[in-house]
Amino acid sequence: MATTTLAPRAGTYRRSMVYEWLTTTDHKKIGALYIATSFLFFLLGGVYALFIRAELAVPGLQFLDPETYNQLFTIHGTTMIFLFVMPMTTGLANYIVPLQIGAADMAFPRINALSYWMIPLGGLLLFSGYALGGAANAGWTGYAPLSAREGIGIDLWIASLVLLGTSSILGAINFLATIFKMRAPGLTLMRMPLFVWNTLVTSVLLLFAVPVLTAGLMMLFIDRNYGGGFFDPALGGNPILWQHIFWFFGHPEVYILILPAFGVVSEVLPVFSRKPLFGYKAFVFATASIGALGFSVWAHHMFTTGAVYLPFFSFFTFLIAVPTGIKIFNWLATMWGGKLRLSTPMLFAMGFIALFLIGGLDGAFLAVVPFDFHVQDTYWVVSHLHYVLVAGSVFGIFAALYYWFPKMTGGLLDERLGKIHWVLLFIGTNLAFFPQHLLGLDGMIRRIIDYAPNAGWMELNLLSTIGAFMIGVSTLPFMWNVFITLRGPRDAGDDPWDANTLEWATTSPPPPYNFEALPPIRSERPLFDLKHGAVEDRAASTPAARGETHGETRADAPEEVLGEPIEGHDDDGGTPGATPQVSEHAPDATPRDERPERSEARDDPRRPEDRP
């Protein structure tokens, strides 16, 4: 029988790469665009930080003037949050979430593309202030009435944030629709990878928090340009209103920044410990609690205003430490008893735990209201926020980049360079930010270009500056690593880390449609199950009965194979799953004819009502 091949018609097959990338709606390409763009903004925001730290290294004005300095820290904060961490985590989720749930793409691919393109545009708006009379200079928190009075940079800052916020809202809608509607059969909610769960909760937070910021930004714009009185007491307004609205967004925002990193750590630890995640249900519960509680603590940023009900916010701020602690202990328990492979992704994940802890603890101090009276607006807060964002989010992001780089490109990043990167970043982070605790305790306030020469603060500031430059230097081995790996052979293979989840069950990089075929999904480690024989290659897949959906627990899902229970998490008692059955292909496996009888009906693909 003759076979036909479709020959591409001349002139229609080749599209320019530029056009391809500009118009793509493929979640993998969009994810890559997000990642690359946000990394550039990371470098830019980092350079800003180096300028700031260079000025502060010793007392006295070195090379900056106050106006420039105020613009520097404003743009640094805004860039790192809205143009680096948020798009980077969105990009990682964009690439990985559809793969991890066995989908072919996101729910709304064109809106996905739109969401991406709003990022460079938003960045352009933010930085255009330099060309138009001065960039924003009221801090990334833009407190009124100061922000209502400053120059055009603030209007551009407002426009930029409205655009970037809209990008996030659209992304959140996309992720929620994708996660709820496009999971592969068998992938129940309680079998989703933790990275997907964290993306889900992050998206809920974005959906409910960002619009409030947008409302506040609109109010500020009206005050600035139309004589509005929202924040002007002379017109009956209230400056504290800005803080309430901003922080109602701003606090969930910090969880938006950290939850994806939590998700990455929860992916990396089990793979490199060769054990399942300890306490999967506890993680889900803790993540959801953090998300919900995150909306109840916003005024702990406002303790010194004299305008908030202190006991309520102090209590919930203390409370939110509990689910975070649950996570840390469960991560430790995941590693305990494992067989750890200390590859670069694992180092970053462990470094995350080691250092995020410090940020969490010094945040707990801030819940002690009278102590907050002392250290609010000092370098204690600067230290805290940088521990959770750099030691937290940045470490989590690098763990993700090292972990998923081979999947995205087919090339495995060099381990040696990765370890050099890790050492420099680990030491640099601590050097840069730990001394700032002491500065804050001593009363050094933040957002100042200079400090008193006889306050005894020079040594610690100098240390901090050295640490900051070390962080800067640490990006060099990483970038070199990416460069040489991309030029080298792309031979990582489908599953270089011997991992557990679906994204490793396809090629590296995946084909445009993501999967040729999916393995059967019976637990939160479908690939692990397949490799270790907990499911058969040709697992009996009884079709769903009428009225069943992808999204609900399948009542007919086989609970056992060959007489042994399948490991999974359906046991509410928390009993650990059974040791996986040795695959029949293993050299010491029980020969097939000695295995217990299997019902033939199991292998019949026809619907029950269609069978004889």
Place this chain on the structure above:
Amino acid sequence: MTAHTDVVRVPHQQEDPHEATGHAEQGMNTALLGMLLFIGSEVMFFAGLFAAYFNARAAAPEWPPQGIDFIVPSLIPVVATLILILSSATMQWAVWRIRKGDRTGMNRAIAITLLLGVVFLGMQAYDYYELLTHHGFGINSGIYGTLFYTLTGFHGAHVFGGVVGISIILLRGVAGQFSARHHIAVEAVSAYWHFVDVVWIALFVTLYLLH
């Protein structure tokens, strides 16, 4: 892992006439879910604006402030409210019609909805004109003016967005594009329109009744 991996088949499902598509899928249509999530985010946007209102009201010694005694449920706002509520009814009627396959009935109902929506916008514009010229009451007339125009203004912008959406489904409906099994855009626009109406009712009660 052997070369052949079994693929789990998607089950074939009996069609549910209440589903807006004929596809064999479970649960809510994805596009409709997207619209509902979007509406959720818009609810939070208005929540921020309402929070500003109640914050100002709670702190003010007198509310409305001295001299602002003309934001009352007079003819124009009351009629506008009734028109918007009626338009939600006609919008829903349109949805029911197309679920039964009656595209003509749907088109008629959508056209009436569109008309009512435009009338609402016209009445709002006239109300603004009256306030500005007869009372000198603008967005810069203190916190009360700022709140009034910001809240009703953003609501009006959302109504305008809804009017655009209704126009699109009207054009598509007249072009013959919808059926009992495929009319998800009508469901989505309808959900959005009801949201716009609910926000107005909250606004009307807050601005005009809650004194």
Place this chain on the structure above:
Amino acid sequence: MPLAGVRLAPTKRTIFWLLTAALLVAACTVAPDTGGATGGGHSDPNPPGFFPTDPATAQGGLIAGLYPIVFFIAVAVFVLVEGLLLLIVFRFRRRPGDDTLPEQTHGSNLLEVIWTAIPAAIVTGLFVLTMGTLSEVEALEDSPAVEIDVTGFQWQWTFQYPNEDLSLTGLGREGPVMGIPINETVRLRLHAQDVIHSFYVPQFLYKKDVVPGRVNEFDVLVQEPGTYVGQCAEFCGLAHADMYFTVQAMERPDYEAWVTEQQQGSGEATPPPGAAALTLTSVDINTFDPETLSAPADAPIVFDFRNVDPAAPHNVAIVGANEDGSDWIGLPLAQAGQNATYTAPALEAGTYEFYCSVHPATMRGTLTVGTR
């Protein structure tokens, strides 16, 4: 399946121990029982440490008493978790060539309960302690001994003592000096003119925001005489870093002497005979009208000062006009829309710069003092 990575175990081990050692050394060198630093124009006896700067007030003492409890709990948690982490790295590293799976434990309800309940109990305890300390710190006396109205504006502080008829302001690293008696309750009321500021004295371990449209108030009881530097702690624009003030706490008799001295320095009575009269208007934060003035030499200058700016306070000051060479500053400030009368000392012939001490960078002019 290739397993990634060059094993770098000995180097990693070395790094971990080096880091631990470094942190311990740092902790020892910045000895925990010293805190306390001053900024401003005073030398610092104690370097920054792991404990807050030594408190000078009763309220600060309460805060400093709560801190060690929180600190040691935090250290305990830190040592526990980091210790476990280090233990895990050394004990559960995969041995080369070992490709078997470890036991695949999924969870333990008991452990979940334990590590939920214990942290919950700890934070509840901390919350209770926090609330107790808070109510004491924020308590207001029925009749404070001294009352001071503090006004913060871009980028300066003014202190007004309503019962003493005193008004003080100043710029520079010292800023205005607020004299107060020790061991007596001082009530501070905070007023803002333009944007949000914050009144912070590190050695009081306390700050409170200065918010337009709102008057915040709090009490301090200073127990140690001394000079305490304060700074605006809420970012307020261009010269936020320069918005200093000083609190000088002294024994009651010294305080009364200080008050008398300040009263003689400020507040003008009738203009001296033979004075020259000038009219000066402040239009906005960038503009005087006129920007050039002239006056006769050797006669005091009386300014009929009109502040027509609806949004900010202003005044006039003259560089180097005082006998000791310091700037003469007209006080008290003329509030928005208000007028004021200032009498500057007699000047020798020459050219002087005048400025608004509230907006010294943007409001400047030239005063030509000519020979008679």
